[in-house]
Amino acid sequence: MQEPTFLILTALAAGPQHGYGIMTDVASISAGRVRLRAGTLYTALDRLKSDGSIDVDREEIVDGRLRRYYRLTPSGTAVLSAEAERMRHSARIATARLRKLAGRTVTARGPVPRPGAAPAGGTA
Amino acid sequence: MSGQGDDPSPDSPGQLPAGDTASAASLERRYRRLLAWYPADYRSMYAEEMLGVLMATASAHGSSRPGAAETLNLIGSALRARLRAIGTGTDPAWRDALAVYSLVAPVLVTAAIYRAPWFLDFLLWGQGGLRGGIDPLAVLHIYQLHLPFSVLGWIMYVITMATPMAPVILSLLRLRRTAILVAAIVLSWTTVQASLGWQIQASDTVAFMALLAVELAALIVSDGPRRGLRLIGWRGLLMAVPWLALLVLVDLQANVGYPGMHFNRYVVVLALIGMAGTLASAKARRLLLLFTIPASPLVIFIQRYDGSPDLMYLAPAVLSLVAFFVSRRSRHKQQPDHTIGNVA
Numbered sequence: 001m002q003e004p005t006f007l008i009l010t011a012l013a014a015g016p017q018h019g020y021g022i023m024t025d026v027a028s029i030s031a032g033r034v035r036l037r038a039g040t041l042y043t044a045l046d047r048l049k050s051d052g053s054i055d056v057d058r059e060e061i062v063d064g065r066l067r068r069y070y071r072l073t074p075s076g077t078a079v080l081s082a083e084a085e086r087m088r089h090s091a092r093i094a095t096a097r098l099r100k101l102a103g104r105t106v107t108a109r110g111p112v113p114r115p116g117a118a119p120a121g122g123t124a
Numbered sequence: 125m126s127g128q129g130d131d132p133s134p135d136s137p138g139q140l141p142a143g144d145t146a147s148a149a150s151l152e153r154r155y156r157r158l159l160a161w162y163p164a165d166y167r168s169m170y171a172e173e174m175l176g177v178l179m180a181t182a183s184a185h186g187s188s189r190p191g192a193a194e195t196l197n198l199i200g201s202a203l204r205a206r207l208r209a210i211g212t213g214t215d216p217a218w219r220d221a222l223a224v225y226s227l228v229a230p231v232l233v234t235a236a237i238y239r240a241p242w243f244l245d246f247l248l249w250g251q252g253g254l255r256g257g258i259d260p261l262a263v264l265h266i267y268q269l270h271l272p273f274s275v276l277g278w279i280m281y282v283i284t285m286a287t288p289m290a291p292v293i294l295s296l297l298r299l300r301r302t303a304i305l306v307a308a309i310v311l312s313w314t315t316v317q318a319s320l321g322w323q324i325q326a327s328d329t330v331a332f333m334a335l336l337a338v339e340l341a342a343l344i345v346s347d348g349p350r351r352g353l354r355l356i357g358w359r360g361l362l363m364a365v366p367w368l369a370l371l372v373l374v375d376l377q378a379n380v381g382y383p384g385m386h387f388n389r390y391v392v393v394l395a396l397i398g399m400a401g402t403l404a405s406a407k408a409r410r411l412l413l414l415f416t417i418p419a420s421p422l423v424i425f426i427q428r429y430d431g432s433p434d435l436m437y438l439a440p441a442v443l444s445l446v447a448f449f450v451s452r453r454s455r456h457k458q459q460p461d462h463t464i465g466n467v468a
Contacts, residue, residue, distance in 0.1 A: 019173055020180045020181070037193070039201030041177070043201045046170070067176060
């Protein structure tokens with residue numbers, strides 16, 4: 001799953017939202033790293049709707065403009081849940097390996113000197 | 125509602141600065157022009173909604189006209205929507221036929237490059253060329269003999285031979301978008317070459333470009349070479365080899381004029397009938413018909429050998445249509461259709 005798709009589904013996991021709401025929510029979730037453009041957003045929404053991952057919740061007219069709210073379907077919830085679990089699993093492995101790597105680095109360099117202790121070798 | 129960020133509230137999109145209604149109207153007109161790039165169905169579903177989002181975004185950024193990135197994003201998304209509309213609106217039988225085509229056509233393109241007279245001449249640069257009746261087996265011999273004199277030819281050989289196969293290899297490696305991009309570049313470059321009057325990689329310019337164009341369409345519309353491979357199956361590929369080999373031999377005889385070969389169009393027709401008769405099963409017939417699509421460019425050569433240039437470019441279309449109708453009929457009769465082998 002591509003990151004924009006994941007973020008859109010995550011945005012909709014908070015409840016039904018319209019296009020602009022999804023855009024701002026995605027920017028917020030990704031801490032501003034991902035800023036969807038309208039073309040990309042609606043390409044993704046159209047695909048997710050075809051897949052049955054999302055559906056139209058309701059429509060409103062605000063200031064003369066159509067506003068369509070989308071919601072996550074049970075199928076979309078399952079897809080997001082599976083993807084989140086997959087990412088969690090990968091992150092867990094990465095964290096464990098990084099911890100091991102850090103341990104090996106410390107062992108290779110020798111024990112960390114205590115504060116105030118003379119360094120091994122004697123010269124400073 | 126979550127995710128407001130620094131942008132204005134989603135509850136108030138589309139509000140441009142007061143007193144700027146003319147600018148807003150102009151901006152809306154520009155956006156509408158960009159949205160016109162989308163297919164009609166897509167527009168009727170999303171255009172008004174997208175316009176609201178675009179106007180809200182412009183309002184948030186204080187823009188009075190669509191930015192370059194926004195414009196490119198809209199046009200790119202619109203083109204993708206159009207291509208997807210073609211893909212989803214296409215009969216599955218066509219998509220499957222095109223999937224097979226996307227796998228096999230590059231092999232024939234490679235063969236077309238190999239047999240191009242200019243290319244053979246180029247390889248023999250400084251040796252006076254080899255046209256005028258040649259033993260095709262001697263070509264391999266000459267590569268070895270004149271290698272020191274045609275290093276550039278060898279480099280060209282490797283590049284030109286590898287290029288048409290690149291989309292297939294990329295697709296098989298699940299890099300479909302890159303495969304489409306490469307196929308588009310190859311077609312564009314060939315078009316430029318042809319329009320500038322340069323020699324292209326094959327002697328039949330129109331047939332070669334048609335092959336590349338259909339290959340690009342096949343990559344976009346169908347599920348690509350992976351699906352093609354699944355449809356044909358390894359056994360199917362093995363069954364097709366003798367047929368393709370026969371066509372290549374006929375092509376060599378017709379174009380290079382190797383006197384040792386005595387194949388002619390009657391032999392080809394008899395061979396095809398014989399093969400269809402021998403393999404008298406639904407699977408074999410479907411395989412045979414599916415292979416007429418990618419093999420059709422070679423029929424062009426047979427037609428040319430026959431001296432009927434007017435029919436040259438009609439043959440692929442007719443054969444493709446036959447393959448389409450037979451494939452569709454088989455699909456309707458036999459459900460589900462996962463592989464050709466399973467439905468025979």
